[in-house]
Amino acid sequence: MSHATDHAVPYAVHTGTSASRIAGIAALILIVVLVALPAFASRSLIQDMFFILTMLVLAQFWNLLAGYGGLVSIGQQAFVGIGAYAMFGVVILAGLDPVPAILLGGVVAVLLAIPTAFFAFRLQGAYFAIGTWVIAEVVRLLTSQWKAVGGGTGTSLPRDATRDLWMTETIETVFGVRNAAARDILSYWLAVILAVATIGGIYWLLRTKRGLALAAVRDNIEAAKSVGVDAVRMKWTVFLVAAFGTGLTGALIYLQKARISPDAAFSVTDWTAFVLFIVVIGGIGTIEGPIIGVIVFFLLQSLLADYGTWYLMVLGVIGIIIMLFAPKGLWGLISSRTGIELFPVRRRLTGGALHTSQQET
Amino acid sequence: MALLTTQNLTAHYGDFQALFGVDIELNEGETIAIIGANGAGKTTLMRSISGVLTNQPDMVTLEGVPIGNASADAIMAQGVAMVPEGRKLFPSLSVEENLLIGTYGRKTAGHWSLETIYDLFPILKERRNNPGTALSGGQQQMVAIGRALMSNPRVLLCDEVSLGLAPVVIKDIYQAVPKIKHAGASMIVVEQDIGQAMKVADRVYCMMEGRVTLTGTPDSLSRDAIHDAYFGAAA
């Protein structure tokens, strides 16, 4: 692709930029470092990284929904919670190993997303947002009635399940750590896989024809319809994909926590407000945005976490200020100053007559 | 001094420039007509005068005072009322409420009031409690004109009042023009119907592609000159 601007070629359509190629190499190095991290990092760093990665995945999926799909949901905690509870359910009731049960968390989240979409898609815009929230509340209240997993007070993963967790024995011997730390390392690796797969998958999705259609639907539903994009199907696809990813993440988060309660697993603050601020601060509608956002979010939290309510107030104020004065977020500011795109999804036409004439004017 | 002027007026929609230095002059008591093909920039000119589009201050003046950067509500309060293209009645308001809202920003006593508007267009009195948008096109146009008159404006801007109406209805509506003039308003009338424009106007401006290409009194303009100013000289 790098020779696409060669003068022998009249013109070429491509989506790469040199920044994106450098970013690609850097990403590979980063992935290797991330995977190797448990060999030399402390347990608390691994836990921090787990938190960052899982929040990043949640943010990427929320961004897919709201930033690309135009579906502003504030009920994503429904899928975090149901994914986590599904995992706890099969582990406690059917004795399944928690690791494969995570996949089931994603599947159950999709099963919940189908009726949710059925109701919520009847509501427009802002009312869609609150509608998803109501449904999340319904699911939380119903889960509180589920006595087998502890009802309103919640429960813990059974000891045997966490002790005999898939692969943990190997990790224990290789790294010479105790069982709890081995579980952290396993969860962390799973989070790395999930984050890489999510970013890669979303990047791939946005570059396909379907992804371009998605942008068309977001920008102008009527126009998109007139060129044959099925807006309803796009909305469903995005909603279900986001539910699956969010459910998986929920299950993974609670595998690491090993203790669950309805109020925590369906918390609108933890799983939607934070995620929303991450995306807004970083830059909505870009893949880079949530990455920047989660870093800023983590730094703020490390700085201010001791101040409790002040921390949330600062986060809210920053979110409002960004929305009012820099609605494209920090990444928007960076990329409009520098022109850098790490994950270019727009297709650009280079070479050929059009290109030259544009350069002359 | 002219009542209202535009001087070197320009207008943009994003990157697209719709007006290129338009100069218009309206004297007290005068009626001028703006003619031109679709897309010539007539509506853009009206929107620039009325403050829907804002400009450099001195691009538009009212009695010598620069108002080019004033907002629409401020300009309306100064006595410049507009009958917008496409009538733009408020669907949630009845006919009478549509008329009453015309005085929101300017409550100047004068010839025009609910009664005199109903005298001018008697059919509106019959339909006063109907939603504005339940009326025929011609009746809606009457409401739009009445709504603008309610504030007793000094300048009345009319954008294509005859658009889409049958000839008899157009006649009904234009019979109001002398009464409006008589009550003291100066008028700028945008018309695509050249014959109609020539009949009511003291002077005519013809626009093409964002510029004034011809001006003069109706009898001084030949058919050919108008044709050229309208469509461009046949090169």
Add this chain to the structure above:
Amino acid sequence: MIWVDTIVQGILLGGLYALFAAGLSLVFGIMRLVNLAHGDLIVMGAYLILVFVSFTGLSPFIAAAIAMPLMFALGYGLQKVMLNRVLGDDILPPLLVTFGLSVVLQNAMLEGFSADSQRLPTGALSTASVELGSINVGVLPLLTFGSAVLVIVVLNQIFYRTELGRAFRATSDDATTASLMGIKPANIFAMATGIALIIVTIAALYLGMRANFDPNIGPARLIYAFEAVIIGGLGSLWGTLLGGIIIGVAQTVGAAINPEWQILAGHVALLIVLLIRPRGLFPRAVD
């Protein structure tokens, strides 16, 4: 007989929910804005009244009357400096900004008033009741319901009988053409939010007199308000009252069957209405 009692209690509770919802409905009807901080503003109103009551020893009713102009000014300012900037075709900015506001308000109240629950002093009023036929009805719930009806009557009068109401409707139809009538849409929107916050103060008064409140209960009030608005049909104030009543009755009936089902029953009522009448019971013709 117990059922009649339950349903009457539910209807009266619906009055409170209609008070929560009326401001939301008004603002949505005029500028298509959903303020996600609406519930937190109600709770804030309750704290404001509480502060006046505890400093001056005045009755909550008088304290609320003092709070009203302050809340109006707050709403006017909020709309003018913040919310007007984010109005537009894109629904994302207003949602995110008001969500941010909700988080800020909640935590500011937690910081200022702690998480302890509070209540407005009511004296004998909270226990007073009247006999209505064979059932006993609390005076405070009756007063709440009466206030809700009054608020809706007054709002309808403003909307359909005053020049301001005409300007509300005209601006909501077409803000550009409204500006040609001399209307300043930015000020009209600010007036609407100001009025909404007066209603919020009334809602706060009854919220605080009827039950305990703490800084965290705002989002749940937003949800009840939202449910009432959706069930009633967007933009219809009487519909909003009916929506509030339906939520109220669903909750009391749910609670009578199993106390844990109270809130759930209200949500389920919304889902049922969405299923059979997706646009609510009294949808507006033009939308």
